[in-house]
Amino acid sequence: MADEPLVLGIETSCDETGVGVVRGTTLLADAIASSVDEHARFGGVVPEVASRAHLEAMVPTIERALKEAGVSARDLDGIAVTAGPGLAGALLVGVSAAKAYAYALGKPLYGVNHLASHICVDQLEHGPLPEPTMALLVSGGHSSLLLAPDITSDVRPLGATIDDAAGEAFDKIARVLQLGFPGGPVIDRLAREGDPKAINFPRGLTGPRDAAYDFSFSGLKTAVARWIEAKRKAGEEVPVRDVAASFQEAVVDVLTRKAIRACKDEGVDHLMIGGGVAANSRLRSLAQERCDDAGIILRVPRPGLCTDNGAMVAALGAEMVKRNRAPSDWDLSADSSLPVTDPHVPGTGHDHGDGHDHGHDHGHGHAGGHGHDHVHELSKDNLYS
Structure with missing residues (x-):
């Protein structure tokens, strides 16, 4: 695989629909559609509102990112998506979109951790970590x-x-x-x-x-x-x-x-x-x-790279491709409490060109004894109660 893989990343863990495109550690595009104004009148993030906003913004934001990057989706080396933690419904929109694009384009899919992505994004500005x-x-x-x-x-x-x-x-x-x-x-x-x-x-x-x-x-x-x-x-x-x-x-x-x-x-x-x-x-x-x-x-x-964005997901996805990490399976699911000890969700089978369900099960425990810090959905919900 290329030393500087071209990867598209999708982020929908909360209220921003983020799509980024990177080539290695070089940022090519960072498109964001935020629904914060829709949530402001409620005093905080409403999960159902966030999910609907992601549905409406997803395809236009992907198209905008590809256009901004000046690349074709066919040239991508992989597609990465936030698999968790975050709001369950919001995550599901992003994961579903990533799976559809990856399957249709015949590209490897990488479900990655939201928190690990926040770390990896720094590579886009200051070079390898x-x-x-x-x-x-x-x-x-x-x-x-x-x-x-x-x-x-x-x-x-x-x-x-x-x-x-x-x-x-x-x-x-x-x-x-x-x-x-x-x-x-x-x-x-x-x-x-x-x-x-x-x-x-x-x-x-x-x-x-x-x-x-x-x-x-x-x-x-x-x-x-x-x-x-x-x-x-x-x-x-x-x-x-x-x-x-x-x-x-x-x-x-x-x-x-x-x-x-x-x-x-x-x-x-x-x-x-x-x-x-x-x-x-x-x-x-x-x-x-x-x-x-x-x-x-x-x-x-x-x-601009500290808040939620697709560039950080693409950055971690590119690192996965570069290091030959196993792609996720087609039955990748959103996990609202995915622990940071799982930087990505690898599949059990790696043939991503056959369209078959590989029966992947990424069960895990909450290592580190801090499961409360991973339940993004609950913390966002409780924020404004």
């Missing part, structure tokens, strides 16, 4: 510390949130402050004009007896909400910018502190940060500051 790489993934559904000796086959969870994800906390506090949805970008913007030391909000799981690499943002979320409520009950004006800055500082302080500790403990000199929250300007600046102090090389993709 060093192995092992430490990855801090932070989004609305996940907050995880992962060690990746081999992004295609060996990703090890070191820690995860035990309750709410970081992005979920951002959205919740934005809602309490009546800032709208999604909350991350607006809190980031307001925080630049506030004092991060104005209010001393709690840092979860930072005691000497707490799990070294796990996260907890539920207590912080509650503390901030109660602080705001107390101000309002007292008839006082809520200092929105100071609240945003102090809350944000509490989140990024813990994230970066634990990530640096994991790098030191594991003897890893590269830290990659990905996921939607990685677009946060304060997280990026504090991570850079602490990595510089610790002699660790920081890799963070540009903000």
Whole structure:
């Protein structure tokens, strides 16, 4: 197979329909159709709305990506798709589309892990990932510390949130402050004009007896909400910018502190940060500051590649092709709780030209003891209840 395989990637784990095309580690196209405006009036992501939006956007977005890349679908070396974790219905739309295109074109199909894709996307900007790489993934559904000796086959969870994800906390506090949805970008913007030391909000799981690499943002979320409520009950004006800055500082302080500790403990000199929250300007600046102090090389993709997109799926798919990883079978299914220990879903049979059902069963356990962090659907659902 080519050293620089041409791969199309499809991402539908949540509310973005993303289709990317890469050649090796070179990004050729990154087309996205977002349904965020449709969800905003509900205050958060509605799974059924997301699924319907994916159905409507899928074919036009694939066609747009191929046109932008200037390639023909016939020239592809493979098609990759997010198989999980994520919203079950949304994932199913993407997986079904990928299977249809792969079958019709006679191309190998690669079902890949959403979280592993967030790590691999950095290759499109900074070149091949060093192995092992430490990855801090932070989004609305996940907050995880992962060690990746081999992004295609060996990703090890070191820690995860035990309750709410970081992005979920951002959205919740934005809602309490009546800032709208999604909350991350607006809190980031307001925080630049506030004092991060104005209010001393709690840092979860930072005691000497707490799990070294796990996260907890539920207590912080509650503390901030109660602080705001107390101000309002007292008839006082809520200092929105100071609240945003102090809350944000509490989140990024813990994230970066634990990530640096994991790098030191594991003897890893590269830290990659990905996921939607990685677009946060304060997280990026504090991570850079602490990595510089610790002699660790920081890799963070540009903000547009941090949020969900098809390019990251294509990037991981291209790496699968390059390393001759086994394609998925035609009965590949969406798995809303696919653990990150499964970077991709290999098939049991590899003849993808016969159209036969290979009887593939990718049963697995939730290694790492952090199954709660993989249930993207539940966390997104609970976000706005």
